[in-house]
Amino acid sequence: MHHGKRTPDRDKARRTIALVGNPNVGKSVVFGALTGRYATVSNYPGTTVEVSRGSLRAGGDTLGVIDTPGVNSLVPMSEDERVTRDILLNDDIFCAVQVMDAKNLRRSLLITLQLIEMGLPLTLALNMYDEAGERGIKIDAAWLSDAIGVECVPTIATQGWNLDKLKDSLIRPRISQYQIRYHAAIEDGIGEIIKLLPQARIFARSLAVMALCGDTTIRAWFSSRLDAAALKKTGEIILSVQSKFGEPLGYLINKWRLKAVDALLQKSVSKEGNSKGRAASFIGSVTMHPVWGWPILLAVLYLMYEFVGVLGAGVSVDILQNIVFGKYLNPWATRVVELIFPSGLIHDLIVGQYGIVTMALTYAIAIILPVVGFFFIFFSFLEDSGYLPRLAVMVDRIFKLMGLNGKAVLPMVLGLGCDTMATMTTRILETKKERMIVTLLLALGVPCSAQLGVILGMLGSLSLSATVVWATVVVAVMFIVGFLASKVVQGEASDFILEIPPIRMPQLSNIVLKTLVRVQWYLKEAVPLFILGTLTLFALDKTHALYYLEAVTAPLIKGFLGLPIEATQAFIVGFLRRDYGAAGLLALQQQGKLDHAQTVVSLVTITLFVPCVANLFMMIKERGLKSALWMTAFIFPFAVFVGGVVNFILRALNLTL
Amino acid sequence: MTHDRAVEEVLEFIWSERERGSNSIKGLFGIKEVADEKADIKTLERMEKDGLVTLNGDTVVLLPEGELAAESVIRRHRLAERLLTEVLAMDPDSVEESACGFEHTLSPEVTESICTLLGHPPTCPHGLPIPKGACCKKEKDDLRPIVQPINELGIGESCRIIFIVSNSHMRMDRLATLGIVPGSVVRVHQKRPAFVIQIGETTLALDPEIIKEIYVKRVGGSSGL
Numbered sequence: 108m109h110h111g112k113r114t115p116d117r118d119k120a121r122r123t124i125a126l127v128g129n130p131n132v133g134k135s136v137v138f139g140a141l142t143g144r145y146a147t148v149s150n151y152p153g154t155t156v157e158v159s160r161g162s163l164r165a166g167g168d169t170l171g172v173i174d175t176p177g178v179n180s181l182v183p184m185s186e187d188e189r190v191t192r193d194i195l196l197n198d199d200i201f202c203a204v205q206v207m208d209a210k211n212l213r214r215s216l217l218i219t220l221q222l223i224e225m226g227l228p229l230t231l232a233l234n235m236y237d238e239a240g241e242r243g244i245k246i247d248a249a250w251l252s253d254a255i256g257v258e259c260v261p262t263i264a265t266q267g268w269n270l271d272k273l274k275d276s277l278i279r280p281r282i283s284q285y286q287i288r289y290h291a292a293i294e295d296g297i298g299e300i301i302k303l304l305p306q307a308r309i310f311a312r313s314l315a316v317m318a319l320c321g322d323t324t325i326r327a328w329f330s331s332r333l334d335a336a337a338l339k340k341t342g343e344i345i346l347s348v349q350s351k352f353g354e355p356l357g358y359l360i361n362k363w364r365l366k367a368v369d370a371l372l373q374k375s376v377s378k379e380g381n382s383k384g385r386a387a388s389f390i391g392s393v394t395m396h397p398v399w400g401w402p403i404l405l406a407v408l409y410l411m412y413e414f415v416g417v418l419g420a421g422v423s424v425d426i427l428q429n430i431v432f433g434k435y436l437n438p439w440a441t442r443v444v445e446l447i448f449p450s451g452l453i454h455d456l457i458v459g460q461y462g463i464v465t466m467a468l469t470y471a472i473a474i475i476l477p478v479v480g481f482f483f484i485f486f487s488f489l490e491d492s493g494y495l496p497r498l499a500v501m502v503d504r505i506f507k508l509m510g511l512n513g514k515a516v517l518p519m520v521l522g523l524g525c526d527t528m529a530t531m532t533t534r535i536l537e538t539k540k541e542r543m544i545v546t547l548l549l550a551l552g553v554p555c556s557a558q559l560g561v562i563l564g565m566l567g568s569l570s571l572s573a574t575v576v577w578a579t580v581v582v583a584v585m586f587i588v589g590f591l592a593s594k595v596v597q598g599e600a601s602d603f604i605l606e607i608p609p610i611r612m613p614q615l616s617n618i619v620l621k622t623l624v625r626v627q628w629y630l631k632e633a634v635p636l637f638i639l640g641t642l643t644l645f646a647l648d649k650t651h652a653l654y655y656l657e658a659v660t661a662p663l664i665k666g667f668l669g670l671p672i673e674a675t676q677a678f679i680v681g682f683l684r685r686d687y688g689a690a691g692l693l694a695l696q697q698q699g700k701l702d703h704a705q706t707v708v709s710l711v712t713i714t715l716f717v718p719c720v721a722n723l724f725m726m727i728k729e730r731g732l733k734s735a736l737w738m739t740a741f742i743f744p745f746a747v748f749v750g751g752v753v754n755f756i757l758r759a760l761n762l763t764l
Numbered sequence: 765m766t767h768d769r770a771v772e773e774v775l776e777f778i779w780s781e782r783e784r785g786s787n788s789i790k791g792l793f794g795i796k797e798v799a800d801e802k803a804d805i806k807t808l809e810r811m812e813k814d815g816l817v818t819l820n821g822d823t824v825v826l827l828p829e830g831e832l833a834a835e836s837v838i839r840r841h842r843l844a845e846r847l848l849t850e851v852l853a854m855d856p857d858s859v860e861e862s863a864c865g866f867e868h869t870l871s872p873e874v875t876e877s878i879c880t881l882l883g884h885p886p887t888c889p890h891g892l893p894i895p896k897g898a899c900c901k902k903e904k905d906d907l908r909p910i911v912q913p914i915n916e917l918g919i920g921e922s923c924r925i926i927f928i929v930s931n932s933h934m935r936m937d938r939l940a941t942l943g944i945v946p947g948s949v950v951r952v953h954q955k956r957p958a959f960v961i962q963i964g965e966t967t968l969a970l971d972p973e974i975i976k977e978i979y980v981k982r983v984g985g986s987s988g989l
Contacts, residue, residue: 361940
């Protein structure tokens with residue numbers, strides 16, 4: 108169903124279907140089913156932080172489809188919620204499809220009322236209908252549909268159940284006539300504000316309610332459309348309405364909505380029996396248990412080490428590097444190239460010491476790719492099971508010391524997959540201060556899967572104590588920097604309010620699909636940089652600049668860090684991608700040029716480098732040029748400094764690792 | 765046993781002056797609220813005649829009957845202050861005047877209800893002790909106030925939210941979008957390492973800061989939708 112290319116752009120702009128709903132209700136699954144495009148699907152709130160666009164062919168028409176980040180209210184509290192609200196506010200919506208969690212209709216309907224208030228054509232998908240059934244929840248969809256005047260289609264998106272029916276009804280969306288009336292004083296305020304408003308895409312009533320709710324993000328919309336007098340008047344109306352109540356208006360309005368929702372639920376939903384003794388809910392509880400949660404966390408880490416470190420970085424890399432590349436591909440490539448260019452610059456460029464095939468591709472495909480692949484399989488499993496939000500519960504207190512809360516663990520753990528993706532995911536955090544600190548910690552200390560795999564592979568060949576030293580240093584450095592950053596960075600921390608999804612058995616198809624998408628993304632992202640890094644080394648080598656560079660940095664590399672001079676090359680490419688730098692260190696270790704202590708020192712240093720050029724660009728995009736440059740200027744010297752300190756301590760104590 | 769407004773006001777200040785270590789009549793008449801009620805030495809003499817106080821030079825001392833009456837008015841005043849600051853989230857510095865109005869109109873039944881609603885608070889918002897009433901003594905027997913912060917509940921217990929006391933509008937708004945409003949039924953799932961509650965089929969982890977602000981009443985059975 109890839110019709111995207113045939114769709115003229117103006118058509119797309121004219122008729123758009125927006126998928127909206129609470130976080131973690133399956134919007135991205137529905138998106139995938141409707142458009143045939145894959146949007147990342149996981150089992151935790153906040154997976155989608157950027158909109159995905161696709162298209163859908165229905166009834167001879169092509170409609171654009173937008174997958175939006177989840178929201179709990181259309182009065183946004185975080186950046187990702189704002190994205191969704193802005194789409195509803197500014198785009199020409201042919202139909203809003205609200206994907207609802209059928210077992211949590213109370214919260215879903217709260218959004219439905221707001222969508223109705225906006226006057227958008229609407230269709231409801233009562234998704235996860237099976238989970239509601241398992242819990243004894245019965246929903247009278249027909250009654251609900253009549254009561255609010257829009258289609259309600261029960262669906263199970265992950266199984267594709269009833270999605271054809273959803274598709275049928277979303278091309279004939281209805282505008283609901285259902286309306287709730289708030290307290291008379293609030294209604295008066297709404298009436299007065301409406302008089303001041305110009306024509307808009309959505310109902311003026313909803314804009315007035317948003318203003319009364321104290322929505323600060325809508326101010327720009329108002330100030331660009333109203334003159335100064337009208338703006339002042341709006342502010343006065345809001346203040347005068349607020350002065351009549353002891354509680355904030357936004358809260359009161361939500362309370363009225365909930366009352367209306369409860370009245371609807373009373374007639375449409377019934378619950379029989381209690382879901383009890385289910386294995387999933389036991390796992391769900393025990394994984395965030397104050398005592399058992401910790402051994403489980405250690406077990407998860409150990410499994411990751413075995414799966415990614417040993418099976419991925421050890422066995423698979425060995426097969427690919429030594430047999431596939433070492434015995435077949437590289438000698439074969441060398442022979443082919445030698446036939447055409449027996450020697451000289453081009454020969455060296457392709458298959459020489461710093462050759463594109465012998466170095467860049469060997470590293471990218473033989474060393475990094477299996478590690479990344481294995482990691483993403485494991486990580487997808489964790490994501491889809493619902494374990495990650497439980498981890499957030501476990502570490503909330505620790506994160507509090509860094510001016511963050513447990514929610515920050517989501518981007519941090521995602522950083523173990525890819526720091527660039529994770530930097531984008533900081534949008535789920537509510538305050539600027541938190542986003543700043545997490546971006547810094549990601550750039551400083553969270554090794555991405557590619558690098559982690561190489562590191563685990565190298566440390567695995569040493570000893571457990573080497574791994575422990577490395578991990579302790581990195582974690583301690585992150586903690587100290589986080590703690591200090593929380594004192595330096597201005598702003599405030601936010602409340603820890605996190606929804607914990609049920610534990611679910613991951614779907615194999617989603618894991619495979621997600622891993623493939625991510626691996627593909629990795630290859631597109633990393634291979635060009637690997638080649639660029641190799642070309643840099645090649646150029647430096649051919650011009651003998653490498654020799655001088657090594658000589659210049661020798662006091663630092665040899666003296667301060669106590670490493671062999673060849674490590675300079677690894678650090679140079681480490682500026683481009685630190686996993687590439689780590690791969691260079693791995694090669695050194697395999698050649699027997701690094702002893703145990705040197706391995707640990709070099710790994711600590713490269714771990715603390717900025718992850719890659721792409722990550723730097725993402726930092727600039729998300730945090731602004733100035734902040735990104737400050738962070739970078741701090742990180743590189745600091746990484747070398749910590750490496751030097753570790754070197755000094757290890758030598759002084761004469762530890763055998 | 766009811767007294768007029770001026771007498772109640774004088775009794776209240778004899779009590780609170782005594783807490784500060786003073787029993788001077790001159791000091792008493794120097795207080796604004798007492799002056800506002802046009803209370804003078806004649807009022808005190810009338811009270812002496814009614815057996816509420818004894819006067820001796822510049823000193824005034826409460827007699828047992830006056831003691832009881834003063835305790836009652838102090839209790840009403842301080843409970844009213846607590847009600848205004850906790851339930852209506854008013855600033856402790858600005859509740860004084862409203863509380864003064866309340867103390868003269870609250871019936872004993874209403875006073876007990878307020879005391880129970882607030883979980884028999886030991887002190888007023890300014891930190892001064894609230895004299896115990898009959899309901900507080902009863903409370904010692906079953907030891908459970910009707911309304912209390914949700915963190916006082918045990919794991920697995922269900923409760924109905926009675927009120928949420930927060931100075932942060934944003935926090936109240938966010939809680940409301942998740943269905944955490946007065947009237948909702950929630951269950952305590954766990955208290956450590958972070959507080960986790962269940963509301964309907966939603967499981968939520970919440971900051972200890974927020975948890976302290978949610979006041980609830982126990983209910984039997986499991987949570988509703």
